[in-house]
Amino acid sequence: xxxxxxxxxGDDGQWRSQFTGPEEPATSGWSVNxxxxxxxxxxxxFDLDCFYAQVEMIRDPSLRxxxxxxxxxxxxVTCNYVARERGVTKLMSVTDAKEKCPELVLVRGEDLxxxxxxxxxxxxxxxxxxxxxxxxxxxxxxxxxxxxxxxRMKETPPPEGYSFSGHVYNPSNxxxxxxxxxxxxxxxxxxxxxxxxxxxxxxxxxxxxVATNKLxxxxxxxxxKPNQQTxxxxxxxxxxxxxxxxxRKVPGVGHQTAKKLHQLxxxxxxxxxxxxxxDLVKEFGGAVxxxxxxxSLGVDDSPVTPSGAPQSLSDExxxxxxSSEAEVVEKIQQLLSRLVERMQKDGRQPQTFRLTIRRYxxxxxWFSRESRQCPIPSHLGQKILSGATEDAVLPLVSLAMKLFxxxxxxxxxxxxxxxxxxxxxxxxxxxxxxxxxxxxAFFPRRSQNQDSAPSIDGRxxxxxxxxxxxxxxxxxxxxxxxxxxxxxFFETLLERTDIPRSTQGCGFNEATRTPSQRLPADVDPEVFxxxxxxxxxxLLGSAHLNSSTCPSIADALRLPTNKPPKTFTxxxxxxxxxxxxxxxxxxxxxxxRLAGTRTLTERAAFPPSSDRELPGNVDPLVFSQLPxxxxxxxRSEWRQQKPVLKVPSSKGSGRRSQGxxxxxxxxxxQHNNLLKYFKRS
DNA sequence: AAGCAATAG
DNA sequence: GGTTCTATTGCTT
Numbered sequence: 271x272x273x274x275x276x277x278x279x280g281d282d283g284q285w286r287s288q289f290t291g292p293e294e295p296a297t298s299g300w301s302v303n304x305x306x307x308x309x310x311x312x313x314x315x316f317d318l319d320c321f322y323a324q325v326e327m328i329r330d331p332s333l334r335x336x337x338x339x340x341x342x343x344x345x346x347v348t349c350n351y352v353a354r355e356r357g358v359t360k361l362m363s364v365t366d367a368k369e370k371c372p373e374l375v376l377v378r379g380e381d382l383x384x385x386x387x388x389x390x391x392x393x394x395x396x397x398x399x400x401x402x403x404x405x406x407x408x409x410x411x412x413x414x415x416x417x418x419x420x421x422r423m424k425e426t427p428p429p430e431g432y433s434f435s436g437h438v439y440n441p442s443n444x445x446x447x448x449x450x451x452x453x454x455x456x457x458x459x460x461x462x463x464x465x466x467x468x469x470x471x472x473x474x475x476x477x478x479x480v481a482t483n484k485l486x487x488x489x490x491x492x493x494x495k496p497n498q499q500t501x502x503x504x505x506x507x508x509x510x511x512x513x514x515x516x517x518r519k520v521p522g523v524g525h526q527t528a529k530k531l532h533q534l535x536x537x538x539x540x541x542x543x544x545x546x547x548x549d550l551v552k553e554f555g556g557a558v559x560x561x562x563x564x565x566s567l568g569v570d571d572s573p574v575t576p577s578g579a580p581q582s583l584s585d586e587x588x589x590x591x592x593s594s595e596a597e598v599v600e601k602i603q604q605l606l607s608r609l610v611e612r613m614q615k616d617g618r619q620p621q622t623f624r625l626t627i628r629r630y631x632x633x634x635x636w637f638s639r640e641s642r643q644c645p646i647p648s649h650l651g652q653k654i655l656s657g658a659t660e661d662a663v664l665p666l667v668s669l670a671m672k673l674f675x676x677x678x679x680x681x682x683x684x685x686x687x688x689x690x691x692x693x694x695x696x697x698x699x700x701x702x703x704x705x706x707x708x709x710x711a712f713f714p715r716r717s718q719n720q721d722s723a724p725s726i727d728g729r730x731x732x733x734x735x736x737x738x739x740x741x742x743x744x745x746x747x748x749x750x751x752x753x754x755x756x757x758x759f760f761e762t763l764l765e766r767t768d769i770p771r772s773t774q775g776c777g778f779n780e781a782t783r784t785p786s787q788r789l790p791a792d793v794d795p796e797v798f799x800x801x802x803x804x805x806x807x808x809l810l811g812s813a814h815l816n817s818s819t820c821p822s823i824a825d826a827l828r829l830p831t832n833k834p835p836k837t838f839t840x841x842x843x844x845x846x847x848x849x850x851x852x853x854x855x856x857x858x859x860x861x862x863r864l865a866g867t868r869t870l871t872e873r874a875a876f877p878p879s880s881d882r883e884l885p886g887n888v889d890p891l892v893f894s895q896l897p898x899x900x901x902x903x904x905r906s907e908w909r910q911q912k913p914v915l916k917v918p919s920s921k922g923s924g925r926r927s928q929g930x931x932x933x934x935x936x937x938x939x940q941h942n943n944l945l946k947y948f949k950r951s
Numbered sequence: 952a953a954g955c956a957a958t959a960g
Numbered sequence: 961g962g963t964t965c966t967a968t969t970g971c972t973t
Contacts, residue, residue, distance in 0.1 A: 342964040343963075343964060363963070406968095408965095408967090523958090588963090624953095638956080
């Protein structure tokens with residue numbers, strides 16, 4: 271999982287002289303995602319608190335009270351804060367952890383399915399507010415909310431004397447008014463709303479950072495943990511950069527780069543800032559050198575690039591020793607079965623297959639992976655999607671073994687410690703054949719199709735292909751992290767249990783519910799009845815969540831546990847779910863606090879985001895109860911009807927290597943027939 | 952297109 | 961830094 275920090279960063283608290291951060295170079299492409307001439311980007315970074323542990327604590331809330339570690343093989347990959355208080359850290363060996371904390375409760379986390387699904391739900395939820403969401407691993411997301419901020423600036427001129435939501439990174443303890451940085455202040459309110467949405471809808475807490483670029487947003491998001499947020503003002507850029515321990519702490523500077531830098535005598539960020547550019551260029555080449563220099567200064571013009579559906583799906587397992595071909599075949603078959611099932615849910619057809627191995631090396635862990643890949647014959651690709659899992663797996667195993675023998679000589683001994691299987695080059699099924707669904711993809715599609723313009727750097731085949739080029743009801747693939755379309759993380763959990771749905775929390779069950787019985791008053795039963803059944807279910811689900819007719823997602827999540835289900839009135843469960851505002855520092859758990867920083871006033875000076883994006887004929891309440899995917903799709907569509915520029919033009923800074931084409935956001939799919947579901951009747 | 956290095960969580 | 965199980969991007973061939 272994560273080899274980096276996330277500790278309660280016992281910061282030195284040494285706030286030294288003010289270093290005034292460099293101005294953003296006027297020439298650089300930092301407005302890539304912006305309207306031309308826009309003042310500043312506003313970038314958010316979200317980081318879920320100990321993500322895997324949170325998911326497990328939702329499945330079994332009793333785990334909240336105990337020290338919990340998520341175990342993969344013999345490693346604790348993450349743990350909850352109770353465990354951290356007792357000295358358990360990320361990536362600690364199980365033996366060490368048990369020694370530190372004998373009461374540590376362990377949950378196996380090798381199967382990432384639930385984490386992956388929950389992760390994509392978070393991204394999807396964020397995307398319903400604003401399409402520019404970029405994933406970083408399973409538990410982090412960047413967002414470019416510049417447009418939202420600009421819209422609010424125009425529509426809701428900030429009142430006098432307003433401030434920020436959450437913390438402000440404020441080493442000099444200055445008096446700060448929101449009016450000094452109105453866009454960042456608005457960004458902080460948006461961040462609070464988004465964190466609240468993630469909490470109330472999905473039950474997950476996390477940190478947010480608000481700044482003018484991705485680098486800074488990420489760096490600042492960790493300054494108050496857990497479940498808090500902080501804004502970085504431009505005047506403190508220098509401070510936050512220099513407060514980083516060494517160059518290795520700069521995102522983008524990995525092990526190898528740090529090693530090279532060290533050879534040049536560069537250890538601190540300040541060293542890097544001051545190293546003559548020609549020296550850097552000699553070691554890294556011009557492009558990388560400039561990037562490193564910029565990063566050291568807190569300058570980052572890289573755009574928030576919407577992630578869209580994954581580019582590849584893979585499954586792997588590691589082990590101490592594997593040395594017979596029979597074992598290899600067995601393992602590959604096992605991995606492929608799981609992978610093919612995921613591929614089926616995704617709905618796209620993989621065009622290439624890759625097998626990766628890791629060999630044992632006794633002395634050093636000179637431990638690189640080797641891989642071989644090949645095209646997947648299209649008839650096989652068809653089979654993968656067409657449901658008959660075994661029919662696809664067996665030929666794939668045979669394909670995999672051919673690749674295997676390109677790496678491992680059949681006659682000689684071998685010792686493997688890992689096998690990975692991967693599908694990539696994922697192609698959307700041809701449109702038109704569309705099954706049932708009205709909603710196609712959750713995300714704007716990226717790249718990947720033949721008919722698009724070549725990208726600047728020539729790497730991918732193109733960008734900007736809108737989802738399904740067909741009419742209102744086209745393809746039905748749910749190309750989203752292995753989730754069926756419209757299927758949610760908690761529904762997935764429910765399906766995994768053996769408990770019949772009728773006994774479960776939110777009762778989507780026909781026997782216990784008359785059709786209109788639980789509908790919110792303002793939902794027209796007739797319109798409701800006209801919706802597809804899946805959507806009805808989703809609506810009921812979210813209606814319950816909003817109205818707390820059904821206590822919470824937690825109650826649904828709680829079921830697949832080994833413990834007897836708690837009642838809905840259970841105090842702990844309720845307490846967690848009723849937590850009024852996770853964004854409110856008063857209720858936040860974090861003990862740690864940077865010395866010398868202050869929490870600026872907590873009360874929202876801005877009204878919360880009234881739904882200004884909705885067309886007038888749409889009932890906001892009904893809208894809010896729609897499935898998130900649908901909300902997002904509609905919003906994106908409505909947005910596109912405005913003549914504002916959406917997609918940054920590819921001119922960028924006018925220099926070469928200017929990154930890539932921005933990926934298309936918001937497909938131009940039509941499906942306006944969905945609108946009929948919202949008209950008040 | 953293939954293979955790998957680097958980086959990330 | 962490597963443990964784990966992914967995922968992405970960019971270089972080189």
